[in-house]
Each structure stands twice: as C-alpha cells, then as structure tokens.
Amino acid sequence: MVKKRTSYVCSNCSYTTPKWMGRCPECGEWNTLEEKDETVVTEQNHRLFQSSPDAVYTHISEVETTDSERVKTGYKEFDRILGGGVVKGSYNLISGHPGIGKSTLMLQIALELSKQCKVLYLSAEESITQVKIRFERLAGKQGCGRLFLSNESNLDKLRAKLEEEDFDILFCDSIQSVYSPSVLGIPGSVSQIKECAVRLLETAKRKDITVFVVGHVTKNGEIAGPMLLEHMVDSVLIFEGDSSLGYRVLRCSKNRFGATDEIGIFTMTSNGLHEVENPSQFFLSDNLGTISGSARALVLEGTRPFLVEVQSLVTSSNLPQPRRVVTGIDSGRLAMICAILEKRCDIYFSNFDIFVNIAGGLKIKTPSIDMPLAASLFSSVFNLPLPVDWAFVGEIGLGGEVREVPGLDIMLKEGARLGLSKIFAPHERSSSGKEKKYPGKTEIIRISHIDEIREHTASTNIFDR
Numbered sequence: 001m002v003k004k005r006t007s008y009v010c011s012n013c014s015y016t017t018p019k020w021m022g023r024c025p026e027c028g029e030w031n032t033l034e035e036k037d038e039t040v041v042t043e044q045n046h047r048l049f050q051s052s053p054d055a056v057y058t059h060i061s062e063v064e065t066t067d068s069e070r071v072k073t074g075y076k077e078f079d080r081i082l083g084g085g086v087v088k089g090s091y092n093l094i095s096g097h098p099g100i101g102k103s104t105l106m107l108q109i110a111l112e113l114s115k116q117c118k119v120l121y122l123s124a125e126e127s128i129t130q131v132k133i134r135f136e137r138l139a140g141k142q143g144c145g146r147l148f149l150s151n152e153s154n155l156d157k158l159r160a161k162l163e164e165e166d167f168d169i170l171f172c173d174s175i176q177s178v179y180s181p182s183v184l185g186i187p188g189s190v191s192q193i194k195e196c197a198v199r200l201l202e203t204a205k206r207k208d209i210t211v212f213v214v215g216h217v218t219k220n221g222e223i224a225g226p227m228l229l230e231h232m233v234d235s236v237l238i239f240e241g242d243s244s245l246g247y248r249v250l251r252c253s254k255n256r257f258g259a260t261d262e263i264g265i266f267t268m269t270s271n272g273l274h275e276v277e278n279p280s281q282f283f284l285s286d287n288l289g290t291i292s293g294s295a296r297a298l299v300l301e302g303t304r305p306f307l308v309e310v311q312s313l314v315t316s317s318n319l320p321q322p323r324r325v326v327t328g329i330d331s332g333r334l335a336m337i338c339a340i341l342e343k344r345c346d347i348y349f350s351n352f353d354i355f356v357n358i359a360g361g362l363k364i365k366t367p368s369i370d371m372p373l374a375a376s377l378f379s380s381v382f383n384l385p386l387p388v389d390w391a392f393v394g395e396i397g398l399g400g401e402v403r404e405v406p407g408l409d410i411m412l413k414e415g416a417r418l419g420l421s422k423i424f425a426p427h428e429r430s431s432s433g434k435e436k437k438y439p440g441k442t443e444i445i446r447i448s449h450i451d452e453i454r455e456h457t458a459s460t461n462i463f464d465r
Contacts, residue, residue: 006018006036007035008020008034008035008036009033009034009036009184009185010024010026010027010029011032011033011034012024012027012029013029013190014185014191014192015027016184017033020033020035069088070086071086071113071116071117071210072085072086073109073112074115075108075109075264077250077265077275077276078250080262081237081250081252081255081258081262081264081302082257083255083257083258086113086169087234088210089204089205090210090234091200091204091205091213091233092210092211092212092235092237093175093213093215093230093233093235093236094213094215094236094237094238095214095215095216095217095223095236095238095239096217096240097221098216100241100248101266101268101273103173104268104273105239105266106121106171107121107131107138107272108138108273109171110169110171111138111145114145114146114147116145117146117168118148118166118169119145119147119148119168119170119171120148120167120170120171121147121149121171122151122158122173124152124153124174124177125173125177127151128151132149137271137272148167153177153178153179154178154179154180154181155178155196155199155200156182158178159199159200162203162209163207166207167207168210169209169210169211169212170209170210170211172211172212173214174215175193175196175197175200175213175214175229176215176216176224176225178196179196180192180196183195188216190225193224193225193226193229197229197232198232213233223236235252235254235256235257235258236252236255237252237253238251238252238253240363241268241361246267246269247266247268247276247361248265248266248267248268248273249263249264249265249363250265250266251263252302259302259303261302262303263302263304265279279306280414280418290385292379292380292382292383292384292385292386293314293376293377293380294309294311294312294376294379295310295312295375295376295391296372296386296391296392296420297309297310297368297369297373297393298368298372298391298393298411298412298414298415299368299369299393300405300407300410305411305413306414307391307414307418308358308359308362309360310356310357310358310369310372310375310376311356311357311359311376312373312376313353313356313380314349314352314353314377314380314381315355316351316353317351317353322350322351323353323355324353325354325355325356326356326357327356327358327361328356328358328361328362328364329364329365329369330365333367334356334373336398337370337374341377344399344400344449344450345450345454347377347378347381354377356376366405367403368393368394368405368408368411370394370396371393371394371395371402371453372391372393374392374396374453375392375424375453378454387422389419389421389422390421390422391420391423392423392424393411393415393424393425394424394447400450400451401448402448402449402450404426404428405426409436412425412438416438416442419442420442421441422443423442423445424445424447425444425446426446426447
C-alpha cells in the first residue's frame with residue numbers, strides 16, 4: 001500500500017518533523033526546515049532479511065557449521081584481534097583519526113584476501129586511478145588476485161551490482177561518503193549513515209558477504225554518526241596512535257566472535273604497515289638500568305602480555321601548586337599512588353613536580369601499572385636506577401596492599417620467557433597453596449604491601465636513603 005506524507009526536513013542536519021518550525025530543534029539553525037513530500041510503501045520492508053524463507057526458527061542442533069567459517073588475512077595481528085580470522089558474512093567497522101592509516105590497513109588486507117577470495121574495494125572518496133596508485137605502492141611486485149575497484153557513491157547502484165555478481169568480501173571506504181537517493185540528507189548526515197549501514201547489513205547477511213566499513217571520527221575521537229552503527233556491526237576496531245610516532249595500535253572494542261580489548265601493534269613505513277612481532281622490545285629503551293626513575297612493567301592487553309617502560313621524574317618545585325604531568329596513564333591514578341605513598345610509606349611529594357611517561361607513547365589503562373609506577377617514583381625520589389632485569393606488576397589498594405590482577409599467570413610466564421631475574425608480583429589466590437614454577441631462573445618475589453619493596457631490595461641499597 002502506497003501513502004503520501006508531508007514532512008519538513010532540516011537542510012543542515014536532516015532533522016525531520018511533521019510540522020514547520022522557524023528554528024530546528026536539533027541543530028539550532030533558523031529557517032532551514034523545508035517541505036518534502038514522501039511516498040511511504042507499507043507492504044514491504046527492505047530490512048526484513050531471514051536466512052530461511054520457509055521457517056522463522058530452527059533448532060540449534062540443525063544448524064550446520066564448518067571449519068572454513070573463518071578466512072585468514074595473512075596478518076597475524078589482525079587475525080588474532082578478530083578471534084582467529086575474518087568470519088564469513090560478518091559486518092566489521094574500523095575507525096580512527098585522519099591520517100592514522102585506516103585506508104592503508106584496509107588496502108593491505110584487501111590485497112591479501114584477494115589471493116583467495118573475490119574482493120570489491122569501494123572508495124567513494126577517491127577515483128579509481130588514485131586507488132590503483134596506492135595499491136601499486138603497497139603491493140610492489142606481487143599480484144592483486146581477484147581484486148576489483150569501484151568509486152560508486154550511490155549505494156543503491158552498488159547493491160544492485162552485488163546482487164548480480166558473487167563477491168566474497170566488500171570494503172567500503174567510507175560509510176560517510178556513500179548515500180542512498182531515496183533518503184533525505186547529504187552524505188555523512190545521521191539519516192544517510194543510518195540507512196546506508198542498515199542496507200549494507202541486509203546485503204551482507206542475505207548474500208553472505210563479509211563487509212569492512214571505514215568510519216570517520218568526530219573531533220572528540222568518537223565514531224561519527226548514530227550509535228546504531230556500532231550496535232549493528234559484529235566487530236568494532238579502533239586504530240590509535242600518534243601520527244608523529246612510528247607505531248599504530250589496533251584495538252578491538254567489540255567482537256561477537258572473539259575476545260574484546262585485544263590489540264595489535266603495527267609500524268608505519270613508506271611501504272605501508274608492518275606487524276610488530278615482539279612489542280616488549282619495541283616499547284623498551286636502550287638506556288633502561290642506567291638512569292633513575294625507569295621501571296619495567298608487565299601489562300596485559302586482551303590476551304597479549306608484554307613489557308613496557310614506566311618513566312618518572314620527581315624534582316623539587318618552587319611553585320605554590322606543584323605540577324603533575326602524565327602521559328600514557330590516567331592522571332587520577334598518579335594522584336592516588338602519590339597519596340598512598342605519602343600515607344603508607346612516609347614519602348612526601350607536596351614540594352615536588354612529578355612527570356610520568358609511558359615510553360613509546362602507549363596508553364595503559366590496566367590497574368597492573370600501579371606497582372611499576374610506584375617503583376619508578378621510588379627510584380626517582382632516591383635517584384637510584386633499578387636493575388635492567390627487574391619487572392613489577394600488581395594493583396595497589398588505598399591501604400597500600402598489593403592486589404592480584406587478572407591474567408597474572410600469563411604475565412609471569414611472559415616475564416620468565418624474556419629472561420627477567422626478578423619479578424615483583426602480588427600473591428595469587430591458589431587453592432593448592434603451592435608456588436607455581438616458571439621456566440628459566442626468574443625469581444618471583446611476592447609482595448603483600450607496597451612498603452615491602454624497600455625491604456626486599458635493602459641488600460642492593462636500591463631504596464636506602
């Protein structure tokens with residue numbers, strides 16, 4: 001059944017209202033509401049897509065799955081983030097700041113997947129010639145396989161072609177650049193992003209096409225568009241990193257087919273992105289062990305343990321309000337650790353400026369960074385360097401007690417594998433009561449209170465006044 005409907009649409013933000021108003025309540029602009037006549041079709045809905053037209057439900061035992069539901073991309077970091085590879089028919093969103101390398105990563109993934117699948121790369125922001133130049137720079141002498149390019153920004157035309165051709169994987173760069181003529185609003189508006197995302201989802205599920213969508217971010221770092229975009233996709237990948245640094249961090253914030261909070265580390269070069277196989281060596285400086293204020297920290301991102309360097313500089317201040325400059329961790333965590341050290345260890349920072357940095361520009365959010373931070377502050381206050389083969393891990397409570405952190409056993413195994421001589425860690429809650437053995441000569445020193453660090457290191461005069 002076809003019905004006529006009159007509405008008013010804002011030309012600035014695509015806000016729709018059934019009556020005219022002088023000022024748009026959404027964006028606050030004046031005289032932007034324009035009258036539009038819409039044709040509403042109520043007898044069908046393009047959003048209705050079912051895998052089985054004959055039955056609305058199926059018993060779980062009757063659903064068939066195979067071992068080939070995942071496709072390897074050729075990049076171990078990328079496959080591990082997605083849970084072991086790309087799931088066929090999945091809908092994936094990747095976002096990040098401009099110039100961070102989103103398109104470069106998608107181009108490289110498309111090149112690898114084209115060797116085993118039929119891939120369509122849609123770049124509505126560039127011409128086909130420009131895309132080919134970038135492909136040639138990244139591909140070098142290797143072939144492009146079954147890779148097809150398109151710069152069609154009309155999503156309805158693209159979906160019609162997808163119905164005719166049997167593509168396995170679709171890359172859309174970006175969702176803010178495509179549009180549907182049947183929807184009011186300019187490309188990138190909320191209404192266009194919502195409708196284009198839903199229609200791509202419908203095509204992906206019905207045709208069993210794996211879709212990768214590149215999304216822009218706002219000036220606040222959030223994904224541009226409605227929250228519906230993040231809800232409907234199967235995985236959300238965030239590309240992070242400072243464009244002035246040589247590394248990029250790909251973080252998974254949502255994954256229906258694997259673990260969340262996984263990260264992959266890449267380096268950006270003139271020939272594209274390269275995987276970092278050993279991040280522990282990548283984030284450590286060469287002068288660790290020769291200067292005070294540096295401590296090694298064992299951290300766990302997702303299921304991946306590695307070492308990072310925590311740097312602290314505590315220096316006297318003549319300011320009425322001493323400075324607290326923090327890079328890589330939450331400033332509130334530094335304030336909490338300083339308050340605990342003052343209360344429980346009689347070390348006062350009221351007349352000192354404190355500068356804290358995570359070497360390499362990495363951002364750490366896990367509470368296991370508490371004890372390494374306290375150790376680096378100890379080292380800087382007493383101006384004595386820590387041994388290069390020591391590491392710290394553990395959360396510190398307000399009473400100064402050191403608490404166990406999730407994944408402690410995995411981090412201790414990684415520290416033993418790297419050949420550390422001592423690892424200061426909290427006690428584990430084990431029902432057997434037996435101390436676990438780790439390979440190598442690594443000594444695990446169990447700490448129950450933060451003040452015990454000075455007691456255990458008294459023989460080396462590390463923290464003696």
